[in-house]
Amino acid sequence: MAGTSTALPFALPASQSDILRRRAGILTRLLLLDEGFAQVPVRSMRQDTLDALLRLYDKAFLSGYLSRTYAELKITLSSRMTSAAGKFIYSRDAAKRLSGAEIRMSSDFLFRLKEGPFDLNGLTVSTAQEAFLVVFEHELCHAIETALFGSSGHSKRFLSIAFSLFGHTQIHHALPTVRSEAAQKGVFPGAKVSFLYQGKRLSGVVSSVGKTAAVMVPSLMGAYRGRFCRRYDKYRVPIDHLTIEKGL
Ligand SMILES: [Zn+2]
Structure with a gap:
């Protein structure tokens, strides 16, 4: 040295x-x-x-x-x-x-x-x-x-x-890492995804990826406020449960 x-x-x-x-x-x-x-x-x-x-x-x-x-x-x-x-x-x-x-x-x-x-x-x-x-x-x-x-x-x-x-x-x-594996599957912040929730398919945008992905789903009464005063609910979804949406 x-x-x-x-x-x-x-x-x-x-x-x-x-x-x-x-x-x-x-x-x-x-x-x-x-x-x-x-x-x-x-x-x-x-x-x-x-x-x-x-x-x-x-x-x-x-x-x-x-x-x-x-x-x-x-x-x-x-x-x-x-x-x-x-x-x-x-x-x-x-x-x-x-x-x-x-x-x-x-x-x-x-x-x-x-x-x-x-x-x-x-x-x-x-x-x-x-x-x-x-x-x-x-x-x-x-x-x-x-x-x-x-x-x-x-x-x-x-x-x-x-x-x-x-x-x-x-x-x-x-x-x-969990992030690079998720990214390979197309799950990264900004990706458009959908998933099943209580029998309904919800669509939204990934906001962060950890052990699960946080997905912001537009909702009239949502707890989160985004741009143009749109409201969102946040869901934590296992990476494997997400479908990548193209051309939304
Ligand atoms: Zn180091």
Whole structure:
């Protein structure tokens, strides 16, 4: 890592094959620990497996740097996170020390992964479980950069850390999030759609996409007011229940 290597409190892997070997070692341990995590597609992941994931990475790649630096670094699996596969969140206490740090991983994303290969962060991996680790590694780099330098983003410095530690060459990934899957089916904000509601077919426009799509349907007594004083009702509809309307 140009300019920073002398200051690092842990030894960097010697080569790409060294990285692969360490990652594979961690993956093997996790698969043995948790039957739900070992299934294809992944069915579940226990909290103690997540804790083991963090501990094993800290030991295998960081010589325990994270446990020495963060009073508490949590790792959680969130079913509500649908726009990102992972996230690093932290706050500082009154003395400006790092506190309340958390790596939050999306279970929606994990359970959605089916057949590989998956391209992410410049790597190609073959299984959902390995993809999950590589996403986790990206968030881990945010935690490391924050601990080392006080802040983190997607700068050259970040890429240098992510490459040196994990062989990542990019920060973007092309994995199926609920939004990209919905977009492929033609469901995105502004799309005209229809759906069955209590036996009637309603037509409207998609206003947002998360786990379900929010659809604004014109209605005389609607609770929402739009342009030209038109009124709308908002419906939350599962993506699969929507029909794309063309030429409305
Ligand atoms: Zn990032």
